[in-house]
Amino acid sequence: MTDTNSSNHYGNHKPSMHSKGDIRIVKGEVETLQGLPEFLNHKSEKHRTIYTVFKGLLESRRLNQLFRDFHQMVGVPVAIIDLAANVLASSRWQRLCTDFHRANPGTCARCVESDTELANQLKAGSRFTMYRCKNGLTDCASPIVIEGEHVANLFIGQFLLTRPNRVFFIKQAKDFAFQVDEYMEALDEVPVVEEFRIPAIMSFLVHFAQLVASMGLEKLHALEVEEQSGQRLKEQVEKRTFALKRQAKELQKEITNRRQAEEALRTAGAYNRSLIEASLDPLVTIGPDGKITDVNAATEKITGHPRGELIGTDFSIYFTDEVKARAGYQQAFREGIIRDYALELKHREGRLTPVLYNASVFKDETGRVAGVFAAARDITERKEAEKEIYLLNESLELRVAQRTEELVIKSSELKSSQLALMNIVEDLNLKSAELEQLNKSLQEEIKHRKAAQEEASWLNNDLVKQKLALEAINRELEAFSYSVSHDLRAPLRAIDGFSQALLEDYGGSLDKEADNYLNRIRAASQRMGHLIDDILNLSRLSRFELRIEDVNLSSLAQTVIGELREAQPDRAVEVVIQGDVTARGDARLLRIALENLLGNAWKFSSLNSLPKIEFGSLAEKNPSVYFVRDNGVGFDMAYAEKLFIPFQRLHSAQEFPGTGVGLATVWRIIARHKGRIWAESEPGRGAIFYFTL
């Protein structure tokens, strides 16, 4: 270290713009400082900060003055040089170095060589280095380490450890053409520092530099902390401000809401009141003491009391049943609600109105029950309607009962006609059984042989023809029977009539034989007349429409017997007729049946000296079994089958007159009644005919 000037090899040191010791500014510009030495580029952030602070501290003039005072006092020049050989601070240099060694190229080369060697020694990590320069002076160097960062080196130097070898320096002056006198005078200014004092001097200076730097850094750190806390405070303030602003906003909103709610409440209140007043139902509010607290116009109207009179009075006094009214609102207070509570409101003028109350409690802001809100519904009309419905129902029931009775009668009538109809149908069925059979087979034919439709249509034609033919036959039969009844009898009448005419007009001129023949002719024609009548009656039975009713068979039998007695008054026959034998059937047909059965009994018992005829029904038979018993000639059961066949007779006409149609007629009548007839007999021991209906 032999130079002092800015033009020395320490190079391009330029005083900083911020060399006033203002650390704050230095720090703020560390990162943006354009003039930062290049060697720092690869250093850490921390290093650069410390270097900058350190440099700023050293550049103050006061430190240079301090170093000059130290030089004056001790005679040793001091300098702090950064790692790029920039002089950060220094005292005055020795004249010997500045005026001679550095001024001469030969000696200057030695200076540079010496400095480099010294720096290299420090780089190698030694804490303290002392070096004798090539021009005969001694230098010392020590690293300045602040917070672990080696930021610069401290130099002292340009002194002598011992009294100078004058011969050496004279020779050197001569070698490099210095003015010997002047050179030697400058040499004498160089202090001689005893070597043992050097470490203390170095230690003092290094510690001093470190102390200055540390203090600066501490101040910086404190400042940083201050800044940081300031920042935090600012942030907190901002945060708090933001929160406060938000609270303020919410508050504003709340206020607006409340205002709106209040407004709505005011409007709703007015609206509710108008609704309450508009209600046709009487509405009241009742306090917990049972006193009316408010009413609407409908209540005034229904009670006849003005609002002012009603409020404050007991709710219950406006009803016919005060106890029930009180129980009602008490129940509402107790249970919170009542539904359809029936009461009767009194008008001040005595008029009564049946009402149904619906009430519920209402609460104040604090949630306490404040009263009961009760609404009445006038049910006068409903009650009247109910009464009317009741009356209507009653008359309806009466009418229903009447109608039902009528219907029962009608339906029984209908049943009778239905039965009659069924009988007709049955007869028709008999006639059309063949037809149905054909129809059935035809339908099956059609089902199975759709393809053979033509054939089927032929069959159908046949069927139609057959049906028409059957109908024609029926018509013919009817015409035949009609014709028989008219035309067959006419010739008989002529035969009988003219025979009688002969007997009357010519009886005298005919002999007995002739009279006999004529009488036989008449008898025969009359028998044939009966036969025709019987046949016609029998054939009519099939067409006869049944009229089913309750028939007293006992009295029918009495009538028939009466007629028989009248026809043959000379016959004495014991007749026993059981009383009140009844049946359901057609009275006209049953009469014909009894005429035949009793007539037969009458006829076939004629040979008995004590003839007896009985009619009755067997006890406890279901269906009822009726009987006609006689003690006449009876018949052989071997021929019983023939009994009911038309024109079959078991006795000769000489013995007992008859056509053989009577029992056939009876059988037909019983059959039409869906009944059964049978007989028991033994020749000479009478006969019993049983029948059911």
Added chain:
Amino acid sequence: MQKKKILLVEDNPDDVELTLRAFRKNNIANEVVVAQDGIEALDYLFGTGKYAGRDVEELPSVILLDLKLPGLDGLEVLKRLRSNELTKLLPVVILTSSREERDIITGYDLGCNSYVRKPVNFIEFTEAVNNLGIYWLLLNEPPKHYKK
């Protein structure tokens, strides 16, 4: 006053003969006009056909009407009589062989005054005719329907 006439409507000559005989037997001497079918009966009553020009106001006391007639039958004749102002009240006795219920009902329905069945037994027949004569010619008072 002219004797009351009887109009007998009967196509069977035997029956006509027997009826006339019965009248005679019962000493009924009233004139009996015989019409052999329905048309003739109407012709007689309304003065048409072969009876054209007859005084139609001269009505018989009673008509004995058979039902089974050729052409217009007895019930049809009855219907025509009852629908005519002149003859609607004229006594009509149906005298016929049949006892068919439908004939009896239809006969009365159309307004006949009696329904008598001719018995096969001539003695009974005579009795019946006698009764008819007594009743209709002597006992019965006919309505005053003659225009004077």
